[in-house]
Amino acid sequence: MSLKFGTSGLRGLSTDLNGPAAAIYATAFAHYLMSSGQAKPGDPVLLGRDFRASSPDISAICAGALTRAGLTVLDCGPVPTPALALYGLEKRAAALMITGSHIPADRNGIKFYRPDGEIAKADEEAISTLATGLMAKPAGIDAMPGPAADHARQAEALFLARNTAILPAGALNGLKIGVYQHSTVARDLFIEVLAHYGAKVVALGRSVDFIPVDTEAVSQATIDRLKAWTAKHKLDAIVSADGDGDRPLVSDETGLPLRGDLLGLIAAQFVGASVAVTPVTSNSGLERQPDLSILRTRVGSPFVIEGMLKAVADGQTGVVGFEANGGTLTATDFTLNGTTLKALPTRDSFLPALAVLFLAARSHKPLSVLAAGFALPVALSDRIENFPLETSAALMRYLRSGADNLATFLAPIGTPESVSDIDGLRVTLMDRSVVHLRPSGNAPEMRCYAEAETADQAKRLLEQGLKCIRAFGQHYGSR
Incomplete structure (x- = not known):
């Protein structure tokens, strides 16, 4: 089996x-929960799923196990x-989410939650060890489906x-917002929430077939659709999310998606956070934003959660986390609109989407103007799909083996000034632009991130970075 834990599940x-x-991984999770005292026989465990064709069958198998x-x-x-994570915290129950998030439809996965929230890397290791032991059993594991009580309405109602309750009544009056529905499980809830706040909502692009939407590397085809919709319907914004609804996609009035880390920053300022943990x-x-301390981690929600918990343990208050994909987490309670927004230490697409739309409504400014006002460097990212894991590992070994190798590889791009090795290689060049090379944690993909002062510079840097990666892959594959 080619299954592995990555950045999220x-x-x-x-x-x-x-x-x-x-069945093996569900059984391993159950054994881990009970052996570690986090559950006992008869305790509830939640199951959720996305709209992939394989998800109902996988969910039924997990239910039986x-x-x-x-x-x-x-x-x-x-x-x-x-929503599943919130319901799990409410019921103090563990949970499994059957989802491949943003990856292609022929893939899938499982996200695991303890009764107190998302599992950590140590939990992943323990579950993997138990699963390996179960695989070795001569009799095997029964993969027959099993019963499950219907709690869909309760989970949805709590999240709704x-x-x-986050924004004041009528907070989005006057805004016309599209919801790109595609195949995200957040599609109907987004429409209900936005309409609740007074926005005029236009449903767009609903799909029966699963469509993978990566909010960190939005495809040009998706951007073209967003631009066409905003022009046709005269929209102030378009809102969407990835397959399981934990990563937001928000486009401005021209159809151009806002960076996920900008959405996270706006959400942090909206709730009044003093500390933000981000990869x-x-x-x-x-780091140039006022009144907000930034703590950096490796890529993946488990690392962001670990950083948030450390900040809380160190006595910090007002702690949030967010990723470059826009998924926003809260480690502490916040008071919003006269009510308490309870901590939800897992990625959420709704909080950042509502925060940026509220800012637009309150300021009476287009999203493009608001985004430009933050004066962040232009940051772009993309990925090369079907890039073998062996090749990406070889590339990273080569680049880490010496400064000369790194300089030679980047020669068509620029001269390295400094390097961060927290996760992949993030290289600051002599002109202060940035190129970051990083293998995906859970798919045969190689990612490239680029930052520069202008959009043209960032685009050129990204294209050059991807070209260098492809050239290495072709050379390595021809050996």
Whole structure:
């Protein structure tokens, strides 16, 4: 099986997961919960899923395995991951989300939640060890589906209540907002929440087939659709999310998507945070923002959560986290609109989307003007798909093996000034532009990030970075 834990959960081909593997990992999770004292026989465990074709079958297999392991399964149906996590915290129950997030439809995965929130890297290691042991059993693991009580309405209602209390009544009056529905499980909730605040909402692009939307590297085809829709319907913004609804996509009035880390920054300022934890891939201009301390981590929500918990343990108050994909996490409670927004330490697409739309409504300024006002360096990213893991590993070994190798590789781009090795290689060049090379944590992809003072410079830097990666891959593959 080609299944592995990456930056957020277990991922692999759906054909590998849909069968005994799903039962093995669900059983391993149940055994881990009970052996570590986080659950006992009969306790509830939640199941959610996205709209991928393979997700219902994988969910049913997990339900059977969890039931046979002694837990009581509550089926929350197709639901955003943050809604499932919130319901889990409310019921103090562990949870599994069947989703491949933004990756292609032929892949899928499982996100795991303890009763107190998203699992950490140490939990992943323990679950993997137990799963390996189960795979070695001669009798194998039963992959038959099992029963689950329907709790979809309860999970959705709790999340809806949270998001309809964040802003004042009528906060989005006067805005005309499109919702790119595609196949995200957040599509109907977004429409309901935005309409609740008085926005005129236009539903766009609903799809029966699963469409992978990567909010950190929005495809040109998607951008073209967003631009066409904003022009046709005279929209102030378009809102969407990835497959499981934990990463936001917000475009301005021209259809151009806003950077995810900008959405996270706006959300942090909206709630009044004093500390923001974010990966090294987020915009380097964040450190120039007033009244907000930035703490950097490796890429992946487990690392952001670890950083947030450390900040809280160190006595910090008003702690949030966000990633370059826009997913925003809260480690502490905040008071908004006279109510308490409880901590939700998992990625959420709704808070940052509402924060930026509220800022636009309150300031009476277009989103493009608001975005430009933050004066962040222009940051772009893209990925090379179907880039073998072996090749990306070889590239990183080569670049890390000496300054001469790195300089030779980057010669067509610029001269390195400094290097960060927190996650991948983030190189600041002599002209202060940045190129960051990083293998995906859970897919055969190589990512490239670029920062520069102008859009043309950033685009050129990104294109050159991708060209250098492809050239290495072709050379390595021809050996």
